[in-house]
Each structure stands twice: as structure tokens, then as C-alpha cells.
Amino acid sequence: MSQAVPSPAVLRRDVAPARSSMTPTSQGSSPMSVSRRSFLAAAGAAAGAAVTDFAAAAPAAAVTFASNPFQLGSASGDPTEDSVILWTRLAPEPTATDFGMAGAPSSISVHWRVATTHEGATSDATSLYDGDVTVTATDCWSAHVDVKTAPGGGPLQAGTTYYFRFAVDGFETWVGTTRTRPAPDADVIASFAVISCQSYATELTGTSYWPGYTHLEQNPMDFVLHLGDYIYESSHANTIPAEIPGDPTTDACRSITDYRRRWGAYLERDNIQRVRRTQPMFYVPDDHEFINDVHGGEVADRTQGVIDRWNNALRALWENMPTRSARPVVEPGTTRLVAEVERTDIRWGRHLDLIVPDMRQYRTRFDHATPTLFGVAQRNRVLNRIATASATWTALGVVSPITSYRISATDPRVAGTWNTYAERGLVTDAIAARRASDPDFSPVFLAGDVHCGYASRVARDQDVPEQDHVATEFSVPSMSSYGTASGGTGRTSWPDRRAGNPTLLSYIGIPASPNEDDGSGYAKCQPYKGYLRCAAGPDYFYTNYITATNVWQSTSVATSRKKLRVTRGAIGALPY
Structure with missing residues (x-):
């Protein structure tokens, strides 16, 4: 593969x-x-x-x-x-x-x-x-x-x-x-790549070489699904190197020029250009295209400075991506820009229905008067699509995993972006209801954000992750962004999380001991970086984790590290 x-x-x-x-x-x-x-x-x-x-x-x-x-x-x-x-x-x-x-x-x-x-x-x-x-x-x-x-x-x-x-x-x-997309009844394998979280730089050398993109340009797929953090707006050395003239590491993006230049820095790289030029993409943003941890649904209630920064970011995003969305427009009754495009009904031949909700533009905080991940209209479209999807596989591309997992073996708290929102229960209940009426219904989640590849079963009840599973989820490794490291005050390592969640199916490429230790803390026990290859067919949903041991060396090579597949109608993944 x-x-x-x-x-x-x-x-x-x-x-x-x-x-x-x-x-x-x-x-x-x-x-x-x-x-x-x-x-x-x-x-x-x-x-x-x-x-x-x-x-x-x-x-x-x-x-x-x-x-x-x-x-x-x-x-x-x-x-x-x-x-x-x-x-x-x-x-x-x-x-x-x-x-x-x-x-x-x-x-x-x-x-x-x-x-x-x-x-x-x-x-x-x-x-x-x-x-x-x-x-x-x-x-x-x-x-x-x-x-x-x-x-x-x-x-x-x-x-x-x-x-x-x-x-x-x-x-x-x-x-x-x-x-173009195949006709809905075309009996073709849907092969596609899933990518997320691609920082430009690392704290080790100032440059991420993106070996995953180099692999993908040489091994193209039908299309690319990108789950956000296409750029990083922030200022520390892990997101932008100091060598870009006039853009030192102390400067985070705020003006429209800042965001446009940051996009320019990312897009002038050769391997990402070749992938963009040769494989069509579906894309949904996460927070770093805008402002770290921003809740788009509340931006209109913030200061004008935050609104302007959001608007600058959204305009630059639209200017630099091949999106079907019209130019961003002012949301009625506010001064915030929005850019809407429908991606909850993507059909790729007979074997794949793809649902890709925007989880950033409409999200509010969990303690908001009306907390939401999707917004009401988009939430209804997602639930309707789950109820009516007719392809062999129904894949939900989400910017954050829906899987509930415990912080560590000694910390029983359950982590996850979805857990404080009604959408989690609504989505898992909808899947459970669909599976009850249609045992062949085969849902798969494809998730970004956490900078680590793993496969898991999705529990219907977030507080009981060990039982009543309704779907299989594949978390995508980051293309280059660094994740939680072992060591340091208040940090929990991915090895600790692995030990605290023995029921999860597979962690992909997490070393048991430091393999990238330069003394910084960020470089210890890092999950390997790369992307996920998927193929949806009549009997199986295949995945292939393509990763490299590091991204800061120009000679780094991305290779297949783990292959897992899901059988139609089943929950859980096995090696192949």
C-alpha cells in the first residue's frame, strides 16, 4: 500500500x-x-x-x-x-x-x-x-x-x-x-489520505521537513482529507522558524498581512505543493488557522480586537485553500465573518459516505448558555446523514477524537473534547440506533488534533469506555506537530495514557523510552509523525499508518508502521 x-x-x-x-x-x-x-x-x-x-x-x-x-x-x-x-x-x-x-x-x-x-x-x-x-x-x-x-x-x-x-x-x-467524485453506485475502492497538524518548525533545528508529505507525493491517493491545523498562528519556535525575514518567533499572527505571510511560508514548500497540485482535497479547519483554542461561535461576543483577528485569519484561510465556500461574509447581526461550505454529504462511489463537520466556526465553550460543537443546523445535518447514509462505510472526519480515554493509570478522569457537549451523546445514540436497525451499518471515525496515532473503539457512554461500543476510531498522527511529552510539571505522557487505557486497540509508534531527547521536554517520548492512508471497499476498511521517527532531519524517511482493518459490520480493528 x-x-x-x-x-x-x-x-x-x-x-x-x-x-x-x-x-x-x-x-x-x-x-x-x-x-x-x-x-x-x-x-x-x-x-x-x-x-x-x-x-x-x-x-x-x-x-x-x-x-x-x-x-x-x-x-x-x-x-x-x-x-x-x-x-x-x-x-x-x-x-x-x-x-x-x-x-x-x-x-x-x-x-x-x-x-x-x-x-x-x-x-x-x-x-x-x-x-x-x-x-x-x-x-x-x-x-x-x-x-x-x-x-x-x-x-x-x-x-x-x-x-x-x-x-x-x-x-x-x-x-x-x-x-471528480465517482457516481454514487460506482463499485470502486475509495482510497484517500488523512492529515492533520503540520507545524512548520521544531525546537530542534527550526525546520520540519514533512517526510509524510514526501511519501504522499510519491504515493498519491484519490483525494486528501485534511482535519485542520494546516498552519500555526502562534509564535513559539515549534511553529515558525526565526529565519523568515521580519517574522521573528516572538510574533504571533494578528493582522491580515501576518496571516497571509504565514500561509505563504507554509505553501511555498515543495512537497506540500506537489501534493496539493496532484490530489484534490477536502479540508476543515481547527483552531490554529485562527487563534489557539478559539471558540468561533463566541467570537462575535468578544472584543473588537479578537473579532478583527478572527476575520483576518478566516480571510487568509479562504484565500489560500481550494474551497467551494464563497468569500467570507459578515454573520447577520454581528461583525464576525463566516465561510460556510457543506461537507456532511460527501459520497465517493458505492463504498464511502464521508461526513466532515466544521467543529471550529460554530463551537462555543462547554459553560456557554448554549454549548455546542456543531451549531444547531450543522448538527441536524450530521444526525440526518448518519440516519440515511447508504454506502458500505460511513466515515466521520472530525478534528478531535470522540473516543473517551482515561488520563493515566493513576488518574481516572476521562479526557476528550467531545465529552462536555451534547453532540457526543446525540451522535453515538444515532449510530447505536442505526446499527440496531441495520447490523451492516459500518461507522468509522477519523480524527486529528491529538498528535498521536491510535485505534480505538468508541463507547456509547463516555463515562464507561470499556463497554457498549458503537464504532471504530482511528486517530491520525500529526504530520509534524509535537504532542504531550513525558517529564515536566503537569504533563502526562502518551506512554502514561497507553498504560491507563488497556482496552484501546493499538497505539502506533509511541516509543517506550525517549527517542528524541534534546533536554527540552517537548522532544521526549514523542509519537511518530506522518499521516494515515485509508481504503474503503466492499468488505473491509483498510488503514495504513505512514510515519517517520523524526521530522527535523532532511534524510528522514516515512514508512508503513502499522496496518489495521475493520470488517464490514464489525467494531474494532485487526492487523493485516
């Missing part, structure tokens, strides 16, 4: 091809200014202000770039049976305060094309569809193209691979690969 692939020796931008003669160069335009003052005066002034006002786009203008503007590559996401979202963003210097766009017009026309072959995507004459999209300074020159509805576009065929490309001023992206 996988092969070992070495990480690159150096981290570099996956630079797009040089200027091409296939795309006409704009005529009559002036080269972009070396000075950035004009841009900062015109567009950057809004960076520190509240971002609830979106200016109308000016007519697209011709532009000449002095260097390749596609430093962040391209991506695709939220595929349907007849369309997909194509994304790119113009940023010759992604981490500069003006992104290398000084002197650029406020609106620029970017060309795109889609084809049924790789070669077809290199020319309009051989493409299936092609058109132009206007990108604006307001949206940080990001493009979101819905192939079916965009001017020049049209419907795609279900279960089909397509190739795409963007071009501007003679520069072009590499040809990307995407695919």
Missing part, C-alpha cells in the same frame, strides 16, 4: 516553469515597481483594520511580472461528480510584506485551462475548457475557479481524472492533476 520515499535534502519552492511562449504576454503594461511603497499605500493600509468590508473589484488590467508569480503553486479541492475547485494565488515573494506584488494593479486577469490529458493542459487548442478569472488585491490575488460554472468552463464527467494549469504574463504553473 506504500513505499518508503526519502525526504528532499533541502526545502525549496517547487518553482513553476519559466516564462512560456504558449501564453501571450500582456502588451502595453509597465514592469512591476521594485519599490513596494505604492502597493502598501494602496492595498496594505487595510491590513491592520477590521476586514468586514470587501471592496468591489476594478476591471482586470494587464501586468508584467519581473519574476515568476506562481511561487505558491496550484491546487484543487471540494470535487463533486461534475466539477472541482481550482486554486492559485499570485505571490512572487510569498513571505514579503507585500508578497512581491508592489506596483501591481488591483485586478489582474489569470488564464486557466482543464484537459483530459497532461499534454492537453498545455494549450488552449487541446484543452477541454479554458477561461480567464480576475484576481484582486482585496483577495490577495487568489483564484477560485469552479470549472462547471466559470466563464469558459462546463460540466465534468464523474470518476474522471483531469489536468489543469494557470497562466499569467507568459508564466505558467506546473500541470496539476485532479479528479
Whole structure:
């Protein structure tokens, strides 16, 4: 199911091809200014202000770039049976305060094309569809193209691979690969990767090399499911290295420029670009795209400074992801932005129904007057989907595990994000009711957040985790983020948790003794890092944990560490 692939020796931008003669160069335009003052005066002034006002786009203008503007590559996401979202963003210097766009017009026309072959995507004459999209300074020159509805576009065929490309001023992206969802009755294996929690840096060397991404780029899947913490907004050395100019480790993201630069730092990396370019994604955010431990459902009640920071974060998120969501809008009656997209009804052929609720935008605290993880409307959609899903497997992609587990062998408290919310009981009761009427109903949870891979049974009653199980859960290892370490005041190690929860099925790659000890505390007994490969078929749900022993060495290699499968209609996982 996988092969070992070495990480690159150096981290570099996956630079797009040089200027091409296939795309006409704009005529009559002036080269972009070396000075950035004009841009900062015109567009950057809004960076520190509240971002609830979106200016109308000016007519697209011709532009000449002095260097390749596609430093962040391209991506695709939220595929349907007849369309997909194509994304790119113009940023010759992604981490500069003006992104290398000084002197650029406020609106620029970017060309795109889609084809049924790789070669077809290199020319309009051989493409299936092609058109132009206007990108604006307001949206940080990001493009979101819905192939079916965009001017020049049209419907795609279900279960089909397509190739795409963007071009501007003679520069072009590499040809990307995407695919549409299969028809609901298509008898195909649904193969996909699950990722979460990818810090840019470590306290050991200042850089995470993401060997899991290197493995995935060489072993592609049908699609990628990302469960949040795509970036880290915080300031300590475990999330952003000091070498990014003007962005020292003491600075957490607050302004729109801060968040845009942080996204630029993450997305200019070569292995993540190649995965984004070659495999469509479904994505849901967690907290670090915004503010650590933020409860989005309460943001509107906080100070204007918190509201502005949330709005800045959400805008930058939308600008940098291939999401089907429309541009963020102001929530009625508040000054908070929201960006809604429906991901509770994803169907991938006959064998997979995928439910991916947003557990961050609507969440309130457990002691709130109306505590919720999902919000009422989304909660109802999730429960309805559990009741009506008809594929062989129903997988719920959640940003935090639903499994209840004890803190340690000597601490009987039960931990878990879900445990103080009504949604936990509502979801497990709905699954239990469905299984009572349909013994073949096969639910699986896929969870992020905790930076450790493990397999478990989900108990219906959170206070009695040893019995009355209703589903199987696979917790995804972090791609690179560090987890709870042994040692240090008030810390509980994952080995302690393993000892306190003998009924859990399997812990993946947790060393019994320190394997990364540099004296910092964070580097002791760390769970291995990587991602989870899944395959949903007619009889089994297969998982394959791809992990590396460390992420701070450029030579680190991600390999298969544990393979587990669930039998249709059963609860629990066994090795294969």
C-alpha cells in the first residue's frame, strides 16, 4: 500500500516553469515597481483594520511580472461528480510584506485551462475548457475557479481524472492533476489520505521537513482529507522558524498581512505543493488557522480586537485553500465573518459516505448558555446523514477524537473534547440506533488534533469506555506537530495514557523510552509523525499508518508502521 520515499535534502519552492511562449504576454503594461511603497499605500493600509468590508473589484488590467508569480503553486479541492475547485494565488515573494506584488494593479486577469490529458493542459487548442478569472488585491490575488460554472468552463464527467494549469504574463504553473467524485453506485475502492497538524518548525533545528508529505507525493491517493491545523498562528519556535525575514518567533499572527505571510511560508514548500497540485482535497479547519483554542461561535461576543483577528485569519484561510465556500461574509447581526461550505454529504462511489463537520466556526465553550460543537443546523445535518447514509462505510472526519480515554493509570478522569457537549451523546445514540436497525451499518471515525496515532473503539457512554461500543476510531498522527511529552510539571505522557487505557486497540509508534531527547521536554517520548492512508471497499476498511521517527532531519524517511482493518459490520480493528 506504500513505499518508503526519502525526504528532499533541502526545502525549496517547487518553482513553476519559466516564462512560456504558449501564453501571450500582456502588451502595453509597465514592469512591476521594485519599490513596494505604492502597493502598501494602496492595498496594505487595510491590513491592520477590521476586514468586514470587501471592496468591489476594478476591471482586470494587464501586468508584467519581473519574476515568476506562481511561487505558491496550484491546487484543487471540494470535487463533486461534475466539477472541482481550482486554486492559485499570485505571490512572487510569498513571505514579503507585500508578497512581491508592489506596483501591481488591483485586478489582474489569470488564464486557466482543464484537459483530459497532461499534454492537453498545455494549450488552449487541446484543452477541454479554458477561461480567464480576475484576481484582486482585496483577495490577495487568489483564484477560485469552479470549472462547471466559470466563464469558459462546463460540466465534468464523474470518476474522471483531469489536468489543469494557470497562466499569467507568459508564466505558467506546473500541470496539476485532479479528479471528480465517482457516481454514487460506482463499485470502486475509495482510497484517500488523512492529515492533520503540520507545524512548520521544531525546537530542534527550526525546520520540519514533512517526510509524510514526501511519501504522499510519491504515493498519491484519490483525494486528501485534511482535519485542520494546516498552519500555526502562534509564535513559539515549534511553529515558525526565526529565519523568515521580519517574522521573528516572538510574533504571533494578528493582522491580515501576518496571516497571509504565514500561509505563504507554509505553501511555498515543495512537497506540500506537489501534493496539493496532484490530489484534490477536502479540508476543515481547527483552531490554529485562527487563534489557539478559539471558540468561533463566541467570537462575535468578544472584543473588537479578537473579532478583527478572527476575520483576518478566516480571510487568509479562504484565500489560500481550494474551497467551494464563497468569500467570507459578515454573520447577520454581528461583525464576525463566516465561510460556510457543506461537507456532511460527501459520497465517493458505492463504498464511502464521508461526513466532515466544521467543529471550529460554530463551537462555543462547554459553560456557554448554549454549548455546542456543531451549531444547531450543522448538527441536524450530521444526525440526518448518519440516519440515511447508504454506502458500505460511513466515515466521520472530525478534528478531535470522540473516543473517551482515561488520563493515566493513576488518574481516572476521562479526557476528550467531545465529552462536555451534547453532540457526543446525540451522535453515538444515532449510530447505536442505526446499527440496531441495520447490523451492516459500518461507522468509522477519523480524527486529528491529538498528535498521536491510535485505534480505538468508541463507547456509547463516555463515562464507561470499556463497554457498549458503537464504532471504530482511528486517530491520525500529526504530520509534524509535537504532542504531550513525558517529564515536566503537569504533563502526562502518551506512554502514561497507553498504560491507563488497556482496552484501546493499538497505539502506533509511541516509543517506550525517549527517542528524541534534546533536554527540552517537548522532544521526549514523542509519537511518530506522518499521516494515515485509508481504503474503503466492499468488505473491509483498510488503514495504513505512514510515519517517520523524526521530522527535523532532511534524510528522514516515512514508512508503513502499522496496518489495521475493520470488517464490514464489525467494531474494532485487526492487523493485516
